[in-house]
Amino acid sequence: MSNLATMHPSEVRQLIRNNELVKPTSGWASGYTQANLAILKKELAFEFLLFCQRNQKPCPLIDVTEPGSPIPQLSAPEADIRTDIPKYRVYRHGELVEEVTDIVKFWNDDMVAFLIGCSFTFEHPLMNNGIAIRHIEENCNVPMYKTNIPTVKAGRFEGPTVVSMRPVPEQAVVRAVQVTSRFPAVHGAPLHIGNPVSIGIQDINEPDFGDRVTIKEGEVPVFWACGVTPQAVAMHVKPELMITHAPGHMFITDLRDERFGVI
Amino acid sequence: MSNLATMHPSEVRQLIRNNELVKPTSGWASGYTQANLAILKKELAFEFLLFCQRNQKPCPLIDVTEPGSPIPQLSAPEADIRTDIPKYRVYRHGELVEEVTDIVKFWNDDMVAFLIGCSFTFEHPLMNNGIAIRHIEENCNVPMYKTNIPTVKAGRFEGPTVVSMRPVPEQAVVRAVQVTSRFPAVHGAPLHIGNPVSIGIQDINEPDFGDRVTIKEGEVPVFWACGVTPQAVAMHVKPELMITHAPGHMFITDLRDERFGVI
Known part of the structure; x- marks a missing residue:
């Protein structure tokens, strides 16, 4: 295969x-x-x-x-x-x-x-730009977290935004923003760069979905909106x-x- | 005022x-x-x-x-x-x-x-990039045309795409694409550059809506998707x-x- x-x-x-x-x-x-x-x-x-x-x-x-x-x-x-x-x-x-x-x-x-x-759609361009994807390297699922960023309600559907996280070397953060900004139709630019607590994530090592990944010295956690959000919100209804x-x-x-x- | x-x-x-x-x-x-x-x-x-x-x-x-x-x-x-x-x-x-x-x-x-x-939203960035907007210069409405580019049907709604046209100097066409590509949420990049006949427009001087504008020597007609499309399509229903x-x-x-x- x-x-x-x-x-x-x-x-x-x-x-x-x-x-x-x-x-x-x-x-x-x-x-x-x-x-x-x-x-x-x-x-x-x-x-x-x-x-x-x-x-x-x-x-x-x-x-x-x-x-x-x-x-x-x-x-x-x-x-x-x-x-x-x-x-x-x-x-x-x-x-x-x-x-x-x-x-x-x-x-x-x-x-x-x-x-x-x-997010598969923007991970390939990131890799083509020399930005390795940690959960692929570690052969596990991407870590995902519930945040304190609310979605915009529509009828019965409402709830928090779920994000996925990829550690990015400091010197590649700007490029990661540029590369993923090209793809507004598949999550687009990051929602947040850096401090997890600012978006309501208490412990970066305890994802709500998926698996924990290593964040190395000199790497910054970068958070993108995640397609698990609509499922989580729909389930709530x-x-x-x-x-x-x-x-x-x-x-x-x-x-x-x-x-x-x-x- | x-x-x-x-x-x-x-x-x-x-x-x-x-x-x-x-x-x-x-x-x-x-x-x-x-x-x-x-x-x-x-x-x-x-x-x-x-x-x-x-x-x-x-x-x-x-x-x-x-x-x-x-x-x-x-x-x-x-x-x-x-x-x-x-x-x-x-x-x-x-x-x-x-x-x-x-x-x-x-x-x-x-x-x-x-x-x-x-399209007002992308006309300002065009002007800020030195690309004049002819229908503003000539103080009339933008020329709009029905094309042979079909929209994607949804339920009862279907019909041709309507485009607006702005003449752009040859040497500024690339920049016009770049500038409007930044705004996918307000029509985005042009649908077509150049020959009107290729998209089913028989006479560039006879717009279906709005007013005729001057196309000068060395200018290329550039066509963007137009917000009149959904109204035209809805009216058809x-x-x-x-x-x-x-x-x-x-x-x-x-x-x-x-x-x-x-x-």
């Missing part, structure tokens, strides 16, 4: 659809944009869409399906959102009830799928039914990462 | 609310973002929001009100969308039925107001009731233009 990195997204999705790849998708179909998934019933879709529109840094929408259609028409018109993700989580009233490899039996005409940008990807098991679109660079 | 340019948006809106300024808003409260208005009933709001999300270049959303609330909470929390625009247009089933200076009698709990970015600003009579927000620059 060493060629997963160089395969086209449609080939990788075919393997996923056949349940031959029930694993995290990091590094697959390199250069193509991967996305977080949130599926809600239409009744909540307007408010959730408005929430994403009002909070574009944590909730950058890549694609939203037509109500009832499982086809992500703009990002992967030959894909099926019900089968093409390696692992899904099904939540009822905010409680995780099941992990499954397809959601065909849960799908109905009343559903809207939201595909939300993911305890919708009757909500389906997401399992952490790390993303949807691979046909869109190239570079497409999201604004200049 | 020569101090209108230097007044704060809240002061200008107060004069507008008192019907003391029933005029186009260009140049007022300089440096603050002005916006196009489209009001629709909630029944159409999800589809229209989705349309804007899918077509961010022509439809950059600045603010969307909570259903039934006339307060643009994010862009001007002390304003009232029903009174603070100099002139409105009321459409029933796609037909203009009335021009009014407030819409209090039309407003009800079922309505959602969409404030959509406007012939909604029972739709309210917009009258052309040139914009909503003045409390947000500074520079806030929309991504880098």
